[in-house]
Amino acid sequence: MILWGLMDSPFVRRVAVALHHHGCAYDRQPLSVFRDFDAMRAANPLGQAPVLTLDDGSVLTDSRAMLEWLDALHPATRLTPEGPALLEMLQVEAVALALADKAVLLTGELTRRPAALRDPEAIARLQLQLDGALDWLEARVTTAPVSGALSRADLALGCIIRYLAEKQPRRLGDRPALRRHSAWCETRPAFAAAPYSTVEAVAAGWRPEPLEERP
DSSP states (O other): OEEESOTTSHHHHHHHHHHHHTTOOOEEEOOOTTTTHHHHHHHSTTOOSOEEEOTTSOEEOOHHHHHHHHHHHOGGGOSSOOTTHHHHHHHHHHHHHHHHHHHHHHHHHHHHSOGGGOOHHHHHHHHHHHHHHHHHHHHHOOSSSTTSSOOHHHHHHHHHHHHHHHHOHHHHOOOHHHHHHHHHHHTSHHHHTSOOOHHHHHHTTOOOOOGGGOO
16 A cells, blocks of 8 residues: 655554554555645646555545445444544544644635735634634543544544644644654654654645744
């Protein structure tokens, strides 16, 4: 299998963590959706990451689909719980993935668009959405793992909290429950095998925004 994308992306990283969790061998194409857009479009017509090329040449282009497919392929190590834990997992995963989507949009707005061309209303809306999701998760996530065993919710949440800690630390704030969960995730073997990469982020053009402009 081949995983396309950079390891600063919370979406790419959670697929990499899942691959390690299931014991899957894979290669990686560390391509940027900005720097390598044309090459990414060859794998995914939208030019988005992650992309997972399967051994038979089939392609998946959505991280949730990738995790569902891996669960089906490896039922003994599935990351989707059954019974009462399923609802909690789905709730936390959904908010964590939406948070990741908004956080990536905000990072792009603040670090890639010239200040004179930014939309203050759009930025304020994104910041409000991030704060709401973080507050909800802080109140909801009281244990690590979320649902008794490592699940898709932990992968989604662990990857986005590390992303925010690296790229939007002031927006993340203290939020001790989320930081404890993140610390727990980073000690899991699958997370350690697929670490966040500042090097890849910088190589793709990311730079920390000036302190006065940070969210």
